[in-house]
Amino acid sequence: MTRSILLGVFLCGVLGLFAGLGSAETTSATQTPVSIEERLAQANKDYDLTFRGLSPDGFEPVFAQFLALAQExxxxxxxxxxxxxxxxxxxAFDHCEATYWWDxxxxxxxxGAQARLGYSYWGGDGVIRDFDLxxxxxxxxxxxxxxxxxxxAKSTAKSEIADEQRVFDLDMKLNKWKAEGQDxxxxxxxxxxxALKLILAIAGLTPCHMGYDEI
Known part of the structure; x- marks a missing residue:
């Protein structure tokens, strides 16, 4: 009788162990992934720590965090x-990639990105210079x-566009201008x-992949 009871307890224990493993696997498999908001908050926190010199890893892993989120x-x-x-x-410095992501x-x-894209069009940085855009x-x-x-914008209207009718037309266009609808x-x-970089620079374009110390 005692032997039967012990055997029963042993079998229950074994079955319980396998059941627990199965439950753990199921829980792990269905675990909710970290949300984009949480990842973004972590990336911003890591950026701040690195900016203040409190991270030994530098900006490379921080950039990788932001790039993954940007690509998503x-x-x-x-x-x-x-x-x-x-x-x-x-x-590495890259005006093309900067303008690509700001766009x-x-x-x-x-x-902030809209302003930076405006500056890019104003300076011809990564894009063809276009004062209207x-x-x-x-x-x-x-x-x-x-x-x-x-x-x-007001400085551009006065100095670079320098045409009241043209500025008026642009202001009218702004009434229907939708950022999300732009190409x-x-x-x-x-x-x-x-030589190609030099020609583009003379033409008013800041060639991509050129650092400030190379201009």
Whole structure:
């Protein structure tokens, strides 16, 4: 009788162990992945720590975090990736890539990216210089709260466009201007040939892949 009871307890224990393993596997398999919001918050936290010199790993892993989020369509991450390309934080300087990501974030409604895209069109940085587009994007950023963008837009209207009727027409266009409805920017990518870079620079274009110390 005692032997039967012990055998029964042993079998129950074994079955319970396998059941527990199966339950653990199921829980692990169905575990909810970390949300984009949580990953973005972590990336921003890591950026802040690195910026303050409190991380020994540097900006490279931080850039990788933001780039992954940008590739998944997060507009804030896209704007940050663009800025990190310009400030060379964890990645080499690249105006083309910066403008590429700012364009995506601008069309998604990020005021900061809209301003930066306007500056890119104003300076011909990664795109063909276009004062009309510069004005439209800067004014769009201004409507979304970027005070400095409005100042540059007004300066562009006065100094670069310098045509009251043309500025009036652009202002009328702004009434129907929708950032999300704009075509993607045409990014100019050129080979790393000094003569070609020089020609483009003379033409008013900042060649991509050229650092400030190379201009």
């Amino acid at each position: 369509g997060n507009a804030e991450a896209q704007e940050t990736v663009g800025r990190m390309y310009i400030t060379q934080q964890g990645v 995506k974030a601008a069309r998604a409604g990020r005021a 510069a004005y439209l994007w800067l004014m769009t950023a201004a409507k979304n709260g970027d005070v400095n963008a409005k100042k540059r 993607p920017a045409i990014i100019i990518r050129v080979p790393k040939i000094f």
